[in-house]
């Protein structure tokens with residue numbers, strides 16, 4: 311595996327550990343940590359801080375029977391939890407968002423495709439498939455956008471992003487990411503706002519594509 | 522340097538080279554590994570109910586206090602405490618003392634549970650790194666992690682009350698990441714590099730397995 315050069319910022323990691331990161335971003339952060347030992351160590355360091363606070367927390371006495379009722383449940387069958395393993399270029403958290411199935415791509419034109427994993431008021435997270443030389447669907451946005459490369463690479467004014475690299479773009483960044491030569495670039499992108507595709511599609515078409 | 526637990530006297534003795542497979546050196550109340558880690562390893566490796574009861578006595582009231590701080594009522598807080606402790610029992614195989622303190626691991630389980638209750642959806646979590654069951658634990662690494670945790674607890678205790686309030690809010694899930702961004706961070710660098718060592722070792726073992 312090639313080295314990962316672009317990582318999760320500390321504020322995002324702390325918010326992820328505390329569970330306050332909106333769901334679309336949490337999917338991307340979980341996917342990056344699945345690929346990156348550095349950020350896994352950072353994540354676990356934040357857990358350590360949370361644990362230190364837990365140990366120092368003011369105790370509240372629990373009801374007298376809580377311990378016995380918990381002990382009595384140790385042999386009860388545990389609820390079955392489905393876990394999703396990595397499949398091809400898709401890390402476990404992406405497979406979970408795909409519910410274990412391969413992505414169902416929808417064309418956006420010019421060979422660019424997308425597969426929306428989830429979208430609601432909190433924002434959206436989707437997979438993008440971009441042939442070499444094509445622009446990553448426009449990144450002019452209202453809020454924060456996280457883009458994690460899963461296959462191939464793209465480049466923009468700020469640098470080159472290969473497999474495992476995470477681009478953190480806020481609204482101040484005007485950039486035009488273009489997929490590099492080589493295999494098509496597949497990335498996982500999360501935003502907290504509906505995207506405005508001003509380069510690729512007229513604004514009027516956006517509702518049709520559920521962007 | 523401080524050892525993690527307040528119940529154990531600090532020690533500067535060199536750690537034993539390695540724990541045996543049967544973990545006998547851990548099962549003894551040792552002055553070197555915190556009692557919480559000892560209990561957790563007994564639960565993980567020997568399904569020891571008495572050790573689980575000790576963990577319950579230590580963590581359940583803290584968990585309840587922690588959970589109630591964010592506005593949860595006493596009844597629901599106890600439900601969550603019970604679910605968290607049951608998860609500790611069921612998922613004990615995931616506990617790795619070379620990377621985490623028991624409290625860190627339980628913190629994450631508790632936050633996940635609270636969020637699942639609030640949002641009715643599973644939190645996206647990273648892939649688990651599976652450990653080769655034959656891997657012998659590295660006592661030096663376990664102790665180093667405990668020392669780092671001790672240093673972190675000391676740093677927390679030295680914070681000014683308003684600073685500490687902000688840090689608590691952040692880890693209790695009361696701040697957005699934008700709000701966290703503007704706050705001064707905790708000194709997590711040395712802890713991170715120590716955890717990183719544990720991960721490197723694990724990755725090395727995993728590579729050998731494949």
Ligand SMILES: [Zn+2]
Nearest residue numbers: 317318346349
């Ligand atoms: Zn990283």
